[in-house]
Amino acid sequence: MSEEFLLGIDIGTQGAKAIVINQNGEIRASGSHPYDFSVPKTGWAEQHPHQWWDGVKNALKQISQRGIELENIKGIGISGQMHSLVLLDENKKELGSSILWNDVRTHIECKEITDQIGETKLLNITQNAVLPGFTAPKLLWIKKHEPERYSRIKHMMQPKDYIVFKLSGELSTDVSDASGTSLFDVKNRCWSNEIIEALKIPHDWLPQVHESQTIVGQVSVQAAAETGLPFGIPITAGAGDNAAAALGNGIYEEGKGIISIGTSGTVFAPLKQVPERTGEGKIKTLHLFCHCLPGTWHAMGVTLSAGMSLKWFKETFSINSYDELLSGVEMVPSGSEGLVFLPYLNGERTPHNNSTAQGVFFGMGYQHTRAHFTRALLEGVSFSLKDCLELIEKMNIRIDDWYVTGGASKSGIWRSILADVLQKPLRAFEEREGPAFGAALLAGLGTGVWKSPDEFPSCFDQGIRSEYNARNSKIYKDTHEIYSELYNRLVPLYSKTSNREKMI
Numbered sequence: 001m002s003e004e005f006l007l008g009i010d011i012g013t014q015g016a017k018a019i020v021i022n023q024n025g026e027i028r029a030s031g032s033h034p035y036d037f038s039v040p041k042t043g044w045a046e047q048h049p050h051q052w053w054d055g056v057k058n059a060l061k062q063i064s065q066r067g068i069e070l071e072n073i074k075g076i077g078i079s080g081q082m083h084s085l086v087l088l089d090e091n092k093k094e095l096g097s098s099i100l101w102n103d104v105r106t107h108i109e110c111k112e113i114t115d116q117i118g119e120t121k122l123l124n125i126t127q128n129a130v131l132p133g134f135t136a137p138k139l140l141w142i143k144k145h146e147p148e149r150y151s152r153i154k155h156m157m158q159p160k161d162y163i164v165f166k167l168s169g170e171l172s173t174d175v176s177d178a179s180g181t182s183l184f185d186v187k188n189r190c191w192s193n194e195i196i197e198a199l200k201i202p203h204d205w206l207p208q209v210h211e212s213q214t215i216v217g218q219v220s221v222q223a224a225a226e227t228g229l230p231f232g233i234p235i236t237a238g239a240g241d242n243a244a245a246a247l248g249n250g251i252y253e254e255g256k257g258i259i260s261i262g263t264s265g266t267v268f269a270p271l272k273q274v275p276e277r278t279g280e281g282k283i284k285t286l287h288l289f290c291h292c293l294p295g296t297w298h299a300m301g302v303t304l305s306a307g308m309s310l311k312w313f314k315e316t317f318s319i320n321s322y323d324e325l326l327s328g329v330e331m332v333p334s335g336s337e338g339l340v341f342l343p344y345l346n347g348e349r350t351p352h353n354n355s356t357a358q359g360v361f362f363g364m365g366y367q368h369t370r371a372h373f374t375r376a377l378l379e380g381v382s383f384s385l386k387d388c389l390e391l392i393e394k395m396n397i398r399i400d401d402w403y404v405t406g407g408a409s410k411s412g413i414w415r416s417i418l419a420d421v422l423q424k425p426l427r428a429f430e431e432r433e434g435p436a437f438g439a440a441l442l443a444g445l446g447t448g449v450w451k452s453p454d455e456f457p458s459c460f461d462q463g464i465r466s467e468y469n470a471r472n473s474k475i476y477k478d479t480h481e482i483y484s485e486l487y488n489r490l491v492p493l494y495s496k497t498s499n500r501e502k503m504i
């Protein structure tokens with residue numbers, strides 16, 4: 001009998017990835033295709049949906065070149081960057097570029113939505129404050145600034161939904177991605193008519209929402225011709241990349257959490273019910289979304305420029321490779337001899353919700369080399385992840401085991417710094433593309449390969465463990481205080497120097 005496969009595709013911010021796994025959870029082939037986002041103005045971030053579709057086609061081509069018989073793929077699951085707004089017109093053609101999750105131009109629209117609906121009601125229904133980067137404020141921004149584009153909208157969706165559409169012709173979304181739109185009733189796992197009507201968004205723009213493992217379509221004749229995938233393979237609704245990455249690392253029950261260092265940095269804790277939500281202070285910047293298995297949710301903090309800070313540094317200073325950039329970092333002492341980095345290169349979401357925040361290197365001296373700058377950068381991003389984790393702890397969510405995933409988690413030195421900063425041991429599956437793997441598992445659930453996660457193959461072993469060092473942790477506790485004070489002192493200066501008008 002020939003081996004049967006499941007295909008998982010992830011629409012990351014820096015590239016499309018595809019993996020093929022078998023019933024035993026073994027990865028049989030993978031492919032990827034990189035792309036960038038554009039920054040047309042301060043605080044903006046855009047990609048054209050064509051970039052994702054081309055990326056998927058290229059990643060699939062690599063898979064078939066690796067000798068995988070595409071006929072043996074039994075199901076497809078797709079994950080993707082969350083919140084980014086994709087618009088189609090009446091002919092289902094793309095209406096311009098997508099405004100991405102890390103674009104912070106909509107701070108005014110966030111306030112307008114909050115004032116109109118009321119913060120308490122928003123928290124009660126959507127379980128979240130409206131934050132720049134979420135989907136609904138982007139729509140209102142387009143209505144205000146690009147009325148012609150707005151008048152042509154017939155359908156809205158998010159990146160992985162666009163790929164489901166390109167593969168099957170079907171318009172759909174899933175509960176985890178819908179949670180990040182500010183239009184979704186997270187507790188009841190359905191669109192909120194009340195909010196949609198209040199914002200005067202036509203209901204028929206929204207795709208039907210499904211649980212993530214639901215089969216929503218099949219590979220169309222046209223997609224088969226374009227991708228080489230056989231006609232008729234079932235496609236599941238899929239999930240937002242963070243929920244899919246968590247599932248792909250075995251994180252779907254309370255007690256285990258996961259930190260992702262991709263373009264963004266996220267700290268993710270599964271929940272079996274929706275906790276009481278209060279509207280106080282920084283805790284409002286913690287997200288509460290549906291997880292990608294029925295009857296599960298999660299809390300999440302999101303720092304906008306995590307792996308992206310490293311990529312920015314590498315490219316801005318023309319360093320050839322990550323290996324070259326990271327070499328020598330281990331020789332620099334913890335605390336980078338007084339150099340501190342604030343990773344707010346495009347504003348920040350958790351914990352500050354401040355679109356005027358900017359990146360900073362503070363405390364430079366003759367003693368500092370490039371390796372100090374790199375280490376300070378890894379430390380600064382880790383401090384931001386610590387801020388997210390502390391908010392999860394403040395909600396009394398207990399996590400006994402933390403895992404780490406995402407492109408940057410492949411770096412042993414970064415995992416070790418993060419463990420020291422958090423004062424926690426961390427586990428990682430070094431070779432796994434978390435979101436694509438999770439998407440493939442959803443395809444397996446949807447097509448009946450496994451009836452429930454209890455039947456998943458034993459692909460979640462212990463992973464590689466990074467221990468923390470108590471002496472370094474003490475240094476980082478002190479440096480984190482300086483990091484926090486630095487931000488607090490800069491807030492008045494940020495609002496003075498960042499010309500918000502430049503963003504509009």
Ligand SMILES: Nc1ncnc2c1ncn2[C@@H]1O[C@H](COP(=O)(O)OP(=O)(O)O)[C@@H](O)[C@H]1O
Pocket residue numbers: 011012013014015261262263264306307308309310311322323406407408409410411
């Ligand atoms: N060889 C490497 N060593 C360390 N970090 C890396 C390496 N390759 C990529 N990265 C980091 O991974 C990030 C991309 O992570 P990834 O999970 O692929 O992002 P996304 O899913 O957002 O597209 C880069 O910004 C970079 O910081």
Ligand SMILES: O=C(CO)[C@@H](O)[C@H](O)COP(=O)(O)O
Pocket residue numbers: 012013014080081082083101102133180240241242262263264265266287302
């Ligand atoms: O905005 C969020 C989550 O709320 C981001 O985490 C995006 O989902 C992008 O993820 P990566 O490309 O960094 O994986």
